[in-house]
Amino acid sequence: MQPRIPRQSAQEQDCRPPAVGVDDARLSDELAAVVSGARRRAVRDGDRQIDTAHLLHSLLEHDRDVYAVFGDGPQIARLLGYLVQRTIGYGLRWQGTVEDSGAVPVVRDGEGFSPLAASAMEAACRRAVRRGGPRAEGIDLLAAIVADPQARAVEVLARAGIDANELGARIDARSDGRRDEYASDGETAR
Template sequence: MARMVAGARRRALRDGDRQIDTAHLLHSLLEADPEARAAFEDGEQPARVLGYLVQRSIGYGLRWQAGAEGVPGPNPVPGWSPAAVAAMEVALERAAERADPRAGGVDLLAALAADPDCRAVEVLRRAGVDAELLAGRLCAALRRA
């Protein structure tokens, strides 16, 4: 997870964004974690998602720079969107339910896909991924693990 967070931070800085958002987390996660890429139902979906994220990073996502992702109000972690903080917290909670002290990439992918209002879900939808179905399938698999 540390490598994935570092990648998301670099991506946010390179994109000129004020904070790490859920799309940065998704991008870094899919690049860094083969288990997260393998969690998709269709083997072509991760490539489509990454393709959309690359397009976003070279300009299609500029409209997102106008505002912060997440709910209005104080930001719990400076440099992170509230939705990104919430996704990381949910990933840690999922790991704790399994008595695992560390969250994995699939925990984070499940948390991202389960938030219908985050940018990561917008990216998943635009790439043709049913985020709700993905979240449900991952949550069920994580409960069995």
């Protein structure tokens, strides 16, 4: 009798994020776990690279702050449904293609992040620096992902009835509130 879940190779079980120009030290532990989850999802899905939809799915699974930005209701349920459908075949039309907006050179080595996902990871690290954080967090990555209208994650959000611009505004409002909290605690707000 065959096992229902295929065994992962040692490479697939590796929890380190793929090296694609994002220094692991610049990621919070939670965000490193998100990247590892997205990597495993990409491998399971048979995709060549981690794309923004893999990152979004993993963010929702692993980061409570990100999940909270979406709130409860039918839209989050629909979003999770689309992401699960993608895992079981919804994204087949994307297999074998590289997620690319044309803004950065395409890396076709078959490993790591898609160009848009790599760009989002770098933008998340820059956002963390701007907010005065020592490391990028999941909310930084979500903000970077929804800022690019060409991202596959933004397409999935739109199919679920979630406006990426409105989501970005909610993220910014939450971030502004956090900066105010830090300032009232006697720390310097940036």
